[in-house]
Amino acid sequence: MDRRSFFRKAGSAGAAAATASVLAAPAIAQSMPKVSWRLTSAYPKSLDTLYGISTDVSKRVSELTEGNFTIQPFAAGEIVPALQATDAVTAGTVECAHTLSSFSIGKDPTFAFDTSLPFGLNTRQHISWLYYGGGRELVNEFMKDYNIHAIPSGNTGAQMGGWYRKEIKSLEDLKGLKMRIAGLGGTILSRLGVVPQVIGGGDIYPSLERGTIDAAEFSGPYDDEKLGLQKVAPFYYYPGWWEGTANVMLAINLDKWNELPKPYQAALEAAASEAMSHCLAKYDANNPDALYRLVGAGAQLRPFPQDVLKAALEESRKLYTEYAASNPKFKKFYDNWLPYSQKQGVWARVAEIPFDTFASSQAQAQQPAK
Structure with a gap:
């Protein structure tokens, strides 16, 4: 092979590689489009845990998508009043919201199941029902009538009276x-x-x-x-x-949810699950003091x-x-x-409640002398 032929073939190969590179770039870009959402919270910024799940989810989604999917959180009243967050999502005024479904029981008492029922499940039991008892499927079937897709995204644990x-x-x-x-x-x-x-x-x-x-x-x-x-x-x-538990819903406009690429949906699910864990842990850490x-x-x-x-x-x-x-x-x-x-309730009475009752009753006696 002479030098002229070699460089001619090498040039053709290089051009093909360059073309492939140019063609591949848009494909990658299309799989990670730029998406910007707004999130309205039902809570003021002073409630750093409940409002904090909004900033936590927004930050984590951005990290998981390399900054291509961004969500800007707003406190209650900055876009809509606290109790109108769900309506704003239904109407498409915002793409998503952090709120309690139970705020909407005036429309239908069925909304309460997503948050909690009085004298109902405790926090662990409620999360179990949502993920493994058919709760999430029921919730999202119901929420379709309000153009909402719901993801559990925070929880207060048992509340005071x-x-x-x-x-x-x-x-x-x-x-x-x-x-x-x-x-x-x-x-x-x-x-x-x-x-x-x-x-x-x-x-x-x-x-x-x-x-x-x-x-x-x-x-x-x-x-x-x-x-x-x-x-x-x-x-x-x-x-x-x-409220022996209170699940905070990430309410997402259903049309916007369906438009999201699957990786972005997965990022939202992961970020919401992480926010749930941190929300509960933060309350458990701070409520006693x-x-x-x-x-x-x-x-x-x-x-x-x-x-x-x-x-x-x-x-x-x-x-x-x-x-x-x-x-x-x-x-x-x-x-x-x-x-x-x-x-x-059967399982709780066998193991959870007896353990908690005995352990808490002995806690004071086990405190070190001052």
Whole structure:
């Protein structure tokens, strides 16, 4: 082969390689398109854990997609009010939101299943139901009517029973009480004489201070302390029987979800799951110290009277039976959820509850001497 022939062939090979490189680049670019979303949170920035899941998910999605899929989070009120986050996603005003499905029970009480049911599953059991009990499939089938795809993305764990300006000594003290409470807990309490009010987190303190409401529940010690509720309502009750868990939904506009490349959908799922773990861990780390601080600042811890708990439990079961009889969507969930709940209760009574009860009862005795 002469030199001229060699360089002619080498040049052809090089041109072919260059062409292949040029052709490959757009293909790669097309598989990782630039996507920019907005996320509205139902929470103010002062609630660093609940608002923090929005920034955490946004950051992680960007990292997983090498900056090609970005989500800009906004606090409650910056785009839409806290309680309109779900509506904004349905309408396509924003692509996604962090919120509680239970804020929407006025449209349909079936929304409550995604968040929690009063006297229902605890946090681990609820997550188990969502991922392994058919819960997520039911939720997303239901959410299609609202143009939403839902991903579990955060959780508060078991909550407290709220702040009260006056002491609750019996069921009678609930009569006429104006209380900020969302979800089915408010519906149940209304049957016991309470006047429930649905108010965004940032508006609770001024409402209590002005006397517009007499009591308010929000979350647990870490978040409640940030809202300063102990300054205007000193009696702090437990347990928060209406939210033994509270799943925070990443609500995504269904059309936008379906448009996403599969790798971006996977990135959202992974980021949401990671945010869930960190959210729970952060609450477990911070709630004990916050409770000590609140009591030190004058909060008066009180257990709910037994007659209140028993009456609320009875009304909750009546309410679910009534909804199931009149609402086919609620019934479909309930027929799945109830046996799963009962099965989980058996296991909890065998292993989880006895362990937790004994271990916690011995904790004080095992503390080192000061």
